[in-house]
Every structure is written in C-alpha cells, then in structure tokens.
Amino acid sequence: MTGMLSAANEAAALERLHELKCTDGLPVVVPTEARVARMALASGLDRDLALGEMGPGKGIATVEKVAVAAVMAGCLPDYMPLVIASVKAVLDPRFDLTEMQATTHCTAPLILVNGPARHGIGPIACGFGALGPGHRANASIGRALRLAMINIGGGRPGESDMALLGHPGKFTYCLGEDEEASPFSPLHVDLGFAPEDSTVTVIGAEAPHSVLFSGDGDDPESANRLLGCLAIGLANIATNNAVLTGGAAMVLLNPEHAAVLADAGLNRRGIAERLHGLCAHSPDELARYAAAFASRRTESAADSRRSCFASPDDILIAVAGGTGLYSMVMPTWCAGPHRNRAVSVQVEMAQFCEIPTENP
C-alpha cells in the first residue's frame, strides 16, 4: 500500500497535493483509497506488480502507483489498459526516460494509439482536434502518464526536470491514428503487430509544428511539394534532429495530405524513404548554424549532405486529424544512450476487469 495522506475534506486534500508538488498545476481528482482501488482493479493486475523503475527519481512504478496517477488525471477505470501500456513504453530502456526527464530540451511523451482499443476505450479521438481539448480519454490518459512521471519518476521543473521552457504537450499528449480515414495500413501493422492488436507507440516529441500545404489535382508535382514542406518542418536546421541526427520523429498526416501521397503511389515506407532523403543538410549549413555540434562529427565526406535520420524507420508516419490544409510534424530530442527511441507496446485487453459505474 502506497503511503496515505489525510485531509479534512476534498478541497483541503487538493491544496495539500498542490503544496507537495504532486500535481501538474491543474486541479486533480483526489486519489482516495477507494478510487485507487477501483482503478487498480480495472487493470486486472496485482496492484503491487512492479512495472519497472522510473527515473530520474528511481521510483518503482507499481500498478497501484500508476492507478493513483490515473485517478488524479481524471481517467475512467476503462482507460487503465492504455495507461499501463503507456507507462510500460516509457519504462523501456530504449526510451531513455531518465535522461529525457532531466534534459533542458522541451520533449514530452506523445502517445499514439492504434487498433480496436481506440473504439473500445474512450473512445480515443483521432480526427478533428485530436490533440486539443474536449476529448476526455485523450486528455486524461496523456495526463496520467505525466502525473506518473512527476510522482513516480520525480520529474519536477527546475529541480529534476530541467526543460528550459517545456511545451503544452507536457500536460497531456495523446491521440489515436485515424485508421479508417487512412489510405495506408495502420502504423502498428507496419510495425509488425496484427491488425486486431491494439498498441501504444510512445515517442518523446517536441510540440507539433504545423505544416501548411494546399494540394492541386492538376499539378503532377503536388506530392513532391508536400514531401518538401514536410521535410522542411521535420528537420529544419534549428531542430535537434538536424544537428544531433540519429533520432526519430513523428509525422501526422491529415487524411487529405495522406491521399495526395497515396495517389502518387506512395505507401508509408515510400513516404519515409523520400523524407529520409529530403531531410539532410550540407556540412556548410551545419557548420554555419550549429558549429558547436557539427564540429563533433567525424564524417570525412565533406561535400555530401548528411541525413537527419539514420534510417527511414526512424520517421514514424500516421494519419490523424480533420481533413484540410494542415498536417503536423514532431521533431524530437534525439539524445540519451539510445537516442530516445520510439517504443510500441501492445495493450493488454485480456487482463481488463470491468468495474461497476458507481463512483465513490
């Protein structure tokens, strides 16, 4: 049992949680013993089960502690499988969570949900405004992960989380892929999962950068122009991806932009390969704008452009959002021992335990 605090009433308890720096600055649902018990029960897992050690504070992420975060974030018990999967993803050593929590970069975990859980849990918004307000499951699942990172991982601003500014996605950053509106196979299927599987893919990402593009059905170059715009946004020379290289990034295509690329005969792999080629800079550009980092490079081919990505596999592409002019790209931090890899985890629906709706 996690240590218990006591307070005279809910309002006093909330103020106490704020004082103890246990919140994200917004009001939380007070994690009473009964609420946490219901949340933990919904996971179908032993509440003392340790999912892993969460840095930099080295707290042990038990199911119970994750349930505390989920209650505080405003999750319904139904959301627990996604919260658990998201926590497992960031605890994967390849995610470099300890270093990521401590960096001065603004990075935040972006959760992308694939598979039937998008409909069975929540639902998870995938379309218009999916990254914005108004979607309880998106908002509270992403927030639960952040509260776990604060209270289990110990990431607190200016003390252990040294992000110089952070970004609003550090409150919550979660959406689903709009598989039904996508001309491509779902992201998780291309990553090797079965279509009937549900997954979360978590990537430490900057705030979304909007990419404006208006297609022209009469222009045979339309797809190439769109790829060029995406590449400029994805790896402009002020990004870590351009300078440090070797990391990953996310591209969220709105359905209209996805159709432009699909109509040009491109699938997800083809788009990633084209972007891999386009996201590159010359040694001169790097020396001019990022000399402190560029000078650390050891490549000898002075006249060749250096790709921002080690492989097309490092460019994750998903379809989401309303249909129209704007897609989004999310560059990343790209540092840490594993270069802050994106991690996909299957959502364990079989363990889920349905909880009566009564709310204590």
Place this chain on the structure above:
Amino acid sequence: MRDGIAIARLGIPAVALVTEKFWPQGDFVANSLGMPDAPRVRLPHPVAGTGEANLERIADAIAPAIIEAFVH
C-alpha cells in the same frame, strides 16, 4: 552529477562540476542515486558557449576547489 557518481562507483575518484542553475538537479540526482554527499563543485552559469577566455578564467577560479574536493 550522474556521470560523477557512475565513475565513483567504478572506484575512480570523481568530482562533479555543476553549474549554479543546475545545483538543485545535482542534489536531486545525488539523492536519488543514493550518494547524497557525492563531491561536487559549483560553477557559474552559463559555462558552455561563453568563449575560451572565460572558460580559462572559470577553470583558474575553481581549480583549488576541485583539488580540495579530491583531497577530502
């Protein structure tokens, strides 16, 4: 801080250099890694990118503190 503690755990004497803006984080990391008294020396902030002459001034100023930390 983390590097300094990792090196110390290898049995190699180590002193971490921590700038004043990152001093609280140094404390946090030292505590969370179970070595709250890991030796560290405070630097002004920023150091990186302030030019070679300034780096030399800082190095001259803190060298005695680094030696002192190694000795004790």
